[in-house]
Amino acid sequence: MKTFIFLSVLFMLTSCNTLPTRTSTPISVDNNEIKLTQPDLQVRGELMNALKNRCSVRTFDTKALDLETLSDLLWAANGINREESxxxxxxxxxxxxxxxxxxxMEQGAFIYNHEAHSLQQVSTQDLRKEIAHTQEFAQEAPISLVLVSDLSRFPFDNKEKALQLGCMDAGYVSQNIYLYCTIANLATVARGTMSTDALKEALNLNENQVPLLNHPVGYNKETIQ
Ligand SMILES: Cc1cc2nc3c(=O)[nH]c(=O)nc-3n(C[C@H](O)[C@H](O)[C@H](O)COP(=O)(O)O)c2cc1C
Incomplete structure (x- = not known):
């Protein structure tokens, strides 16, 4: 009987080890484009625990994110979840x-193309300094996401109303970023602080495109293993 229990436990332990391990690919730019991987819907995490643990973290390690993590982060932030619409x-x-x-990031600035689930390069400049602005800790993060509302996409001329709605839309994306980061054990903080004019110029934004928030994302320097 003891041998049976021992063998059963051994089998359970070895079969856990045969579960597929997550691939970790370095991010690389090919012809001004970064092709993202499909979202890994098996990433485990429970909403109630993510809400319990969500918090702003301001201590970033410089360790790079891999392509799979960046891809999942962007899909969670605002990726297409219903192909038909x-x-x-x-x-x-x-x-x-x-x-x-x-x-x-270090390789430059890219815009997320939701349809193609890829990144298109818009600048070769590393803009993390302009994003960090007066908060140096933000520059340490390997990646910063800048959320810009394009007010011209609202089907009316009232700019004030469009900006109000754009701020709300950015808030939802920001919370998605927070929740994904919590589940993926990544550090992030929503920030209104940034060198807005410098970013508008470097990203070649037009007068209708307003940077609203940014999110440095990386590993927490205090808990990274
Ligand atoms: C719209 C908005 C703008 C923020 N801007 C900054 C910022 O510029 N710098 C910063 O360190 N934190 C910023 N934060 C983070 C808040 O300081 C943080 O959410 C707050 O202290 C509560 O902490 P918690 O997120 O851990 O609950 C911002 C948060 C929001 C929602």
Whole structure:
């Protein structure tokens, strides 16, 4: 009997070890594009625990994120979750889909293309200093996401109303980023602080495209193993 229990436990332990391990690919730019991987819907995490643990973290390690993590982060932030309507993981006022996500890192700045689930390079400049602005800790993060509302996507001329709705849309994307980071054991903080004018110029934004928030994302320097 003892031998049977021992063998059963051994079998359970070895079969756990045969579960597929997550691939970890370095991020690389090919022809001004980064092709993202499909979202890993098996990433485990429970909503109630994510809500319990969500918090702003301001201590970043410089360790790079891998391609799979960046891909999942962007899909969770505002990726397409219904192919038939191209609607997203975050709601959007009047379905304007006004939130553009810029990914800024050492290799340059990229815009998230939701349809292609890829990143298109818009600058070769590392803009993390301009994003960090007066908060140096933010520059340490390997990646910063900048949430920009494109007010021209609202189907009316009232700029004030469009900005109000754009701010709300950015808030939903921001919370998606927080919740994914919590589940993926990543550090992040929503920040209104940034060198807005410098970013507008470097990202070549037009007068309707307003940077609203940014999220440095990386591993927590205090808990990284
Ligand atoms: C719209 C918005 C703007 C924020 N801007 C900054 C910022 O510029 N710098 C910063 O360190 N934290 C910023 N924060 C984070 C808040 O300080 C933080 O959420 C708050 O202290 C509560 O902490 P918690 O997120 O851990 O609950 C911002 C949060 C929000 C929602």
């Amino acid at each position: 191209a609607k997203r993981t975050a709601p959007s006022a009047v379905n304007a889909q006004d939130i553009l996500i810029y990914v800024c």
